Amino acid sequence: MKDTEKQTVSYLFPSDFWWGSSASATQTEGTVEGDxxxxxxxxxxxxxxxxxxxxxxxxxxxxxxxxxxxxDIALMKELGHNSFRFSISWSRLFxxxxxxxxxxxxxxxxxxxxxxxxxxIEPFVNLYHFDLPMALQEKGGWVNRDTVEAxxxxxxxxxxxxxxxxxxxxxxxxxxxxxxxxYLYDFHYPNEVDFGKAxxxxxxxxxxxxxxxQAYRKGGYKGKIGIILNLTPTYPRSQHPADVRAAEIxxxxxxxxxxxxxxxxEFNPLLVELLRQEEFxxxxxxxxxxxxxxxxxxxxxxxxxxxxxxxxxxSLPNPDAPFVPERYFxxxxxxxxxxxxxxxxxxxxxxxxxxxxxxxxxxGNIECFISENGMGVQGEEKFRDEQGxxxxxxxxxxxxxxxxxxxxxxxxGSNVKGYHLWTFMDNWSWSNAYKNRYGFxxxxxxxxxxxxxxxxxxxFKQVIENNGF
Numbered sequence: 001m002k003d004t005e006k007q008t009v010s011y012l013f014p015s016d017f018w019w020g021s022s023a024s025a026t027q028t029e030g031t032v033e034g035d036x037x038x039x040x041x042x043x044x045x046x047x048x049x050x051x052x053x054x055x056x057x058x059x060x061x062x063x064x065x066x067x068x069x070x071x072d073i074a075l076m077k078e079l080g081h082n083s084f085r086f087s088i089s090w091s092r093l094f095x096x097x098x099x100x101x102x103x104x105x106x107x108x109x110x111x112x113x114x115x116x117x118x119x120x121i122e123p124f125v126n127l128y129h130f131d132l133p134m135a136l137q138e139k140g141g142w143v144n145r146d147t148v149e150a151x152x153x154x155x156x157x158x159x160x161x162x163x164x165x166x167x168x169x170x171x172x173x174x175x176x177x178x179x180x181x182x183y184l185y186d187f188h189y190p191n192e193v194d195f196g197k198a199x200x201x202x203x204x205x206x207x208x209x210x211x212x213x214q215a216y217r218k219g220g221y222k223g224k225i226g227i228i229l230n231l232t233p234t235y236p237r238s239q240h241p242a243d244v245r246a247a248e249i250x251x252x253x254x255x256x257x258x259x260x261x262x263x264x265x266e267f268n269p270l271l272v273e274l275l276r277q278e279e280f281x282x283x284x285x286x287x288x289x290x291x292x293x294x295x296x297x298x299x300x301x302x303x304x305x306x307x308x309x310x311x312x313x314x315s316l317p318n319p320d321a322p323f324v325p326e327r328y329f330x331x332x333x334x335x336x337x338x339x340x341x342x343x344x345x346x347x348x349x350x351x352x353x354x355x356x357x358x359x360x361x362x363x364g365n366i367e368c369f370i371s372e373n374g375m376g377v378q379g380e381e382k383f384r385d386e387q388g389x390x391x392x393x394x395x396x397x398x399x400x401x402x403x404x405x406x407x408x409x410x411x412x413g414s415n416v417k418g419y420h421l422w423t424f425m426d427n428w429s430w431s432n433a434y435k436n437r438y439g440f441x442x443x444x445x446x447x448x449x450x451x452x453x454x455x456x457x458x459x460f461k462q463v464i465e466n467n468g469f
Contacts, residue, residue: 011407012468018418019464020081020121021440022372024129024173025089027427028065035066036102038095040131041141042430045189057433063425063443069112071451075441076424077119079457080464084116085124085301085371085420087173090133090154097133098150106161113165124371124420125162126170126228127155127212130178130188130430137190142178142201145285148208155212159219167223169216170301170371171209174230175202175258184324187431195323196280203282206261210295227262228301228371231255232308233354237332242312246329249274250310253325263300263363265293278323300359301371303422304352304402306345309334340398343376343436347398353405356414365415373402374422376429376436380454390442390454399456400469407468421460425451 026042046058065072076084091097092105116123128151136147155171163169181188183198209227216225232254236247248270256268275281311332338347352373359368375398383391403419410416425441428434434445440457444450463469 009466009468011404013407014410014417015467016417017467018083018122018369018420019460020076020083020085020124020418020420021422021424022085022124022420023065023423023425023427024087024126024131025092026059026062026129026131027423027429028063028086028425029089029092030062030064030066031060032066035092036095036104037089038091038097038102039134040089040091041134041137041189042131043091044134044137045191053431054433054435057428059428062428064449066108068449068451069108070115072425072441073112073115073119073121075451075453076116076121078461079440079453080461081121081424082464083122083124083168083418083420084424085126085168085170086112087126087129087131088158089131090128090151091131091135093157094133094154095135097136098153101157109162113162117165122168123166124168124170125158125166126173127151127158128171128175129173130181132178141182141190142204143197145204145283148204148211151208152211152215155208156215156219159216159221163216163219163221163223168299169223169225170228170299171212171225172205173228173301173371174303175205175209175227176230176254179205180254193322193324195278199275199280200282202257203284206258206292207288209262210292213295213297214291224298224367226297226299226301227258228303229255229258229262230303230305230372231259231355231359232304232306233351233358234308234310237309237311237334240312243310246310246312249328250308250325254308259363261292262297263366265296267292274328280323298367300363300366300368302355302359302368303372304355304370305373307348307351309346340375340377342378345376347375349401349405352402353409356406356409356416357412360409360412360414365413367415367417369416369418369420370402370406371420372422373399373419374438375399376438378436380437380442388452390452392454392456395454395456396459399460403463403469 042059050056113123179198179202183192213225234247234251236243252268252271260268309332310329313330317327340347375395380390385391423438426437426439426443442452
């Protein structure tokens with residue numbers, strides 16, 4: 001970009017801002033015969049019920065980062081990334097969840113980290129992204145407290161193997177999602193609807209995070225460790241006390257359940273009271289509270305896609321139905337809302353500012369960054385031009401309008417250090433497979449996974465070069 005254009009930057013970001021993207025192991029790596037990887041819950045579920053996956057595409061057929069990581073990291077460098085978040089596959093490193101280490105996995109992750117460092121892209125490593133080893137799920141998964149111990153062993157192994165070159169670690173990505181998907185709403189394996197188990201899974205996940213953070217600090221590593229939360233701001237339909245109360249309860253269940261203990265070391269009082277009233281408090285052990293108090297995060301990753309709007313219940317819930325948080329509120333569809341019709345999600349850019357403001361005002365202005373934000377679109381091939389580029393102006397608009405609010409939060413003092421788009425290249429998206437595309441880079445499944453940069457990728461490169469727009 002010309003110097004004359006650089007002078008027209010209206011939205012300027014700090015000079016050390018983290019520009020990049022995020023991805024996860026199961027969604028990108030694929031499975032290669034002889035790679036030593038053990039099955040995780042997604043491999044197993046696809047084997048059992050392939051009909052529940054879009055177009056019958058399972059996790060073995062993902063974007064093949066495992067074999068194409070050099071090409072992909074070269075593209076990241078070309079597009080100006082200075083950081084990239086990926087996850088380690090627990091079942092690739094420990095095929096049985098614990099015990100014997102798969103040395104091929106060690107070689108692979110060492111190679112990825114080295115390739116990123118050679119490209120001047122800082123690796124941000126997340127330890128758990130929805131992909132529990134099936135061997136542990138067979139023993140109860142996160143309902144079983146033994147999984148906490150297995151997770152801490154796995155985390156410690158990762159710190160020992162890679163901690164000399166990785167200075168940004170994250171214990172979990174969106175830990176509320178496996179709770180919701182696996183134990184409340186039937187969109188993740190093991191597809192149970194059991195609120196008691198949901199609470200126990202959430203508690204053990206928090207305990208595992210705090211325990212891993214303590215282990216990291218005890219190891220004396222020179223880096224920061226945090227957690228990545230999907231903080232979905234909750235807006236009441238009105239300021240009527242019943243609507244406001246409904247929003248507070250919804251926020252306690254879905255945001256503050258993980259945010260409060262991860263940042264402050266204390267559980268949200270409203271949530272604790274609700275669980276006590278409903279007789280769903282988790283089983284705990286002596287010493288747990290101290291682990292959670294001491295295992296607070298250095299750094300908070302914030303994922304934001306859409307707002308949550310709620311209102312007071314308009315009818316009494318069925319007392320005989322399984323308990324779900326919606327017993328306390330109804331969802332509200334705001335008239336005239338702006339929509340990503342293809343994904344079915346509301347677009348509300350100011351939500352990202354409201355989250356950052358809340359973190360600044362109520363959570364000690366902890367160091368944070370936008371670890372995911374993005375726009376999933378179905379059928380993007382129809383936007384490919386004669387030169388072969390996908391013209392995704394809609395994604396550029398989406399990113400730009402969110403970044404404006406991030407920049408405003410920074411100007412008001414929010415301690416936000418970076419922005420990572422979800423995701424670098426189109427990837428497999430759990431049961432939605434390749435239905436919705438999110439990447440800066442297109443992956444052509446009909447042409448051997450061929451990569452091609454979308455218009456948004458070129459635009460984002462200019463944003464990074466100018467440190468703004």
